[in-house]
Amino acid sequence: MRLNEEIVIDNEKTFGEVKFIGAVGEVMKRVDGETTGDITSRRYNLKSSNQERVVTVYVPVAVGEKNFPPNTVVELVNPSINIIPNVQFSGVQLNWLVNVDDIKPKNVSTRDSAPKQPEKPQEHNGDKK
Incomplete structure (x- = not known):
């Protein structure tokens, strides 16, 4: 049983600063309980300052x-949460799946990060006598 719609969340309020840890694995497509070999998504572990724990995203x-x-500050593109209840004899266990459209390094610009070279004074041929 799944929710019909994913829960859309606010990046900053929910996760705070997010740092990349690494790849966890791949999710394979399943048909009738058997894997087909087709990869549908990849899982990555990230450190979340607001959650104060490791969060796995798909x-x-x-x-x-x-x-x-490791520890690269990243941003999550369009994060959403899917809740999957697992009904057991003793109660219900909820599994939270965090889905994102992409993971990108935060505020990286090659033009801004390159050291600036001092400008050389320009010489004018007409100024010398």
């Missing part, structure tokens, strides 16, 4: 593999 396979250095 990224669509079409986005490609993510391989950032």
Whole structure:
């Protein structure tokens, strides 16, 4: 049993600063309880300052593999949560799946991060006598 719609969440309020830890694995497509070999998504572990724990997120396979250095500050693109209840004899256990459209390094700009070279004074041929 799943919810019909995912819960859309606010990145900053829910996760705070998020740091990349690494890949956890791949999720394979299943048909009639058997895996087909087709990868549907990849799982990554991230550190969340607001959750104060490791959060596993699922990224669509079409986005490609993510391989950032550990502790790279990243941002989650369009995060949402899917809740999957698992009914057992003793009660219900809820599993939370955090789905994102992508994981990107936060505030990275090659132009801004490159050291600036001092400008050389321009010489004018007409100034010398």
